[in-house]
Amino acid sequence: MTAGAVTALRHGAAAKMxxxxxxxDVTWEDMRDKMRKWREENYRNSEQIVDVGEELINEYASKLGDDIWIIYEQVMIAALDCSRDDLALFCLQELRRQxxxxxxxxxxxxxxxEAMERYDDAIQLYDRILQEDSTNTAARKRKIAIRKAQGKNLEAIRELNEYLEQFVGDQEAWHELAELYINEHDYAKAAFCLEELMMTNPHNHLYCQQYAEVKYTQGGLENLELSRKYFAQALKLNNRNMRALFGLYMSASHIASNPKASAKMKKDNMKYASWAANQINRAYQFAGRSKKETKYSLKAVEDMFGDSANHSVLAWHRDLI
Structure with missing residues (x-):
């Protein structure tokens, strides 16, 4: 289909709605500014971008000046998300000409x-880009995304490790690698990736929380202690992190019931679990839920353990409810 035909098709579609x-009741300047805001804030509201961007392209291209090119790119990516290949192809052809x-x-x-699932063609194209410019990080990341889309996690891990050898400061890549290791149940390597992230982002509560979850999953008394400490750190950084609060409760409860834990360690962790249970109760009450519902919530946590050894911890905090 030629660019003219695509334009005619899209003009006709636009006329029907x-x-x-x-x-x-907005001007073209308002729509242009809205598109710029979405770009700058990395919005992925693809349907809205297509609606606004398509009208800008169809009706006001001559008024947009150099902004038209970045809008073509923005609309094309959104069109791929929305399975609008006709619109994506039109934008791509305009960019190729320019x-x-x-x-x-x-x-x-x-x-x-990639959107057409022509993965081999996409990889060949990215390889050609990398032959011409080995530092092109975007092409490398697209190749990794393809491996993930194909379910080839081990290949994606290998390529991400190669990428990080050259771009060790890419925090997004470290987090992606951690997620891949978690999917492959390689928790020791996932923990290493998250440690790298926490070194450069010590105030990011989500990294602390995820690291705590990985250590909790690994199990063992030493890992459970680390898990509890990092759940506590996540809460210190963001006291509204309910996932970290539940994590603190669960890790402390498990330590308190661990036969390898010392008497002092058990006593301390019973207190930590009691405190966490109290905070969970307060959070539910603050959200407007009844005490009865709160008890059911804590009972659900208890059932997750399925361990009678935790009853001493649970008994400790029931009076708080």
């Missing part, structure tokens, strides 16, 4: 191949 500018040979445009071509 109300325009965004008419529905919301920027022939651009690696950025080639990457967009590869993303269209």
């Amino acid at each position: 109300a325009k965004v500018s008419e529905m919301y 920027f022939p040979g651009s690696h950025r445009v080639k990457r967009l071509t590869g993303m269209r191949f």
